[in-house]
Amino acid sequence: MDSTHGNGRAASRTAVLVCQGRAVADGRTATGRFADPVAVRLLRPAERAVVDAVRAGTPPQGWQARTGYESVRACAEVAVPRTVAIDEALRERADGQLVVLGAGLDTRAWRLAALAGTDVWEVDHPASQQDKRRRLADAEVRPVARSVRFTPVDFAVDDLGAALAAAGHDAAAPTTWLWEGVVPYLTRDQVRATLAALTARSAPGSTLVLNYQAPSAAATAGRLLTRLLRNSITAGEPWRSRWRPERMAALLAEHGLRTRSDRDLLTLARSLDTPVATRASLRSGRVAVAELA
Numbered sequence: 001m002d003s004t005h006g007n008g009r010a011a012s013r014t015a016v017l018v019c020q021g022r023a024v025a026d027g028r029t030a031t032g033r034f035a036d037p038v039a040v041r042l043l044r045p046a047e048r049a050v051v052d053a054v055r056a057g058t059p060p061q062g063w064q065a066r067t068g069y070e071s072v073r074a075c076a077e078v079a080v081p082r083t084v085a086i087d088e089a090l091r092e093r094a095d096g097q098l099v100v101l102g103a104g105l106d107t108r109a110w111r112l113a114a115l116a117g118t119d120v121w122e123v124d125h126p127a128s129q130q131d132k133r134r135r136l137a138d139a140e141v142r143p144v145a146r147s148v149r150f151t152p153v154d155f156a157v158d159d160l161g162a163a164l165a166a167a168g169h170d171a172a173a174p175t176t177w178l179w180e181g182v183v184p185y186l187t188r189d190q191v192r193a194t195l196a197a198l199t200a201r202s203a204p205g206s207t208l209v210l211n212y213q214a215p216s217a218a219a220t221a222g223r224l225l226t227r228l229l230r231n232s233i234t235a236g237e238p239w240r241s242r243w244r245p246e247r248m249a250a251l252l253a254e255h256g257l258r259t260r261s262d263r264d265l266l267t268l269a270r271s272l273d274t275p276v277a278t279r280a281s282l283r284s285g286r287v288a289v290a291e292l293a
């Protein structure tokens, strides 16, 4: 299936990987705190087969298939604490407007009952968004959020503010912004520009829920290794920026956002008693919550 957009860029493969990770963990890991029954429904048969293999603990033969299997297994470990931290932050603030930046195959608008009174804007690269809309149509899942508006934006070239205004987002009312699993794929300048655009549309009472990567030699080496093994999942989506927590807090402060919490995923995973074999990625992955000062 052709998943490229007019500009030639393909739909995000890492978005599929994260979705596979959540599908692996659903009903098995951190039950009661984590659930994503919608994730598996968005996957294509070959993508589901890897999920089934990981759930069954039956790694495939051949290094390439094995690398794909290990990527999904590791991603499940990271996805659980990340999802729990973000879901809990959103439940506390669910009301009004939620903008999901770089939504990928995020399922919250289709599964998080707390969003029943919330209008959701799903912002993503056009190619990724087109792919998601096809998957949603095929899966016939219905949103639980009050509304979902798809807003295609390439953070590298498009005007996020103008796109949201055209899609009916109200800059005069508070907004919860979710930015999960996207910052590493953007340059520092793109991160700054996106923050400037979102804070320009943030009324008092707005909140940013942010997932980003802190620098980690071990996590970088692991990612380089999977690229060297020509893992087609992550090959086309290199990491471009990592942020130390204090640098991120300073950047957010420059944009009028006060960091309320900033936790690493390893500590979160340990508190949930979930697997921590992927220690380097867990240690460097972080979820921060920042409020408009």
Ligand SMILES: C[S@@+](CC[C@H](N)C(=O)[O-])C[C@H]1O[C@@H](n2cnc3c(N)ncnc32)[C@H](O)[C@@H]1O
Pocket: 012, 014, 015, 018, 019, 101, 102, 103, 104, 105, 106, 124, 125, 126, 128, 153, 154, 155, 156, 179, 180, 181, 182, 185, 186
């Ligand atoms: C790893 S996925 C994360 C998806 C989702 N937020 C999640 O955590 O499951 C990265 C997402 O960032 C988006 N992305 C990366 N670069 C982008 C850009 N320049 N403009 C818009 N979206 C971008 C991709 O389309 C993809 O959906």
